[in-house]
Amino acid sequence: MRLLLVEDDNHVAAALSAMLSKHGFEVTHARSGEEALQALLPDSGAPFGVVLLDLGLPDQDGFEVCGKIRKRAATPVIMVTARADVRSRIHGLNLGADDYVVKPYDTMELLARIHAVSRRTAAHDPGHGTEESPDGSHPPLRLGPVTIELPTRQVSVNGTTVSLTRKEFDLLALLAQRPGVVFRREQIISEVWRTSWEGTGRTLEVHIASLRSKLRMPALIETVRGVGYRLVAPAG
Helix, strand or coil, X not given: CEEEEECCCHHHHHHHHHHHXXXXXXXEEECCHHHHHXXXXXXXXXXXXXXXXXXXXXXXXXXXXXXXXXXXXXXXEEEEECCCCHHHHHHHHHCCCCEEEEXXXXXXXXXXXXXXXXXXXXXXXXXXXXXXCCCCCXXXXXXXXXXXXXXXXXXXXXXXXXXXXXXXXXXXXXXXXCCCCCEEHHHHHHHHHCCCCCXXXXXXXXXXXXXXXXXXXXXXXXXXXXXXXXXXXXCC
């Protein structure tokens, strides 16, 4: 996911960017309100999934920037600020912010809020993520002999249903959304388990091994040593 970080403090931005990148985000750093608005122009590349907006910007008030963002884009905005008073929170939300995080914050809470906002946006945006059929239903993901039904959470191989646990399905569905793309271990843990990487590595390895065994396709999920995993779409 592309994420726009609007923060004038370079030290804060560097630390936050490193943490977000570790969890699989592609971070663009804007140091002012004007930089942020320019980054959100339609011809500036792929759209951002979330904007993290600091309110104490050098050129414009963050509330003003939020209002301008909301007029030109539906990108979710999370305000990140030291302003803890209720009046500021209400004002930000009324301007169109999707969430409001007060400094200092726990990084894992911030990640959880980013994912929560993204899920809410995806749920209300039929064009987000998997394309829909004309009747409004999600077509199955087909990867050679493997078929993944997202609405019913069913998986089959060559027409035979394979029973997966909830986490096994979530893991497979995540990798299957972007075949060939390497997902970092930290990103997978954050997306599927909604927690930090520490202490969860063995759990991920066990689930990968279980998927390979249940699907009887050990080459379907490739280990990229030192990085993570990717799904290798088999021939039909």
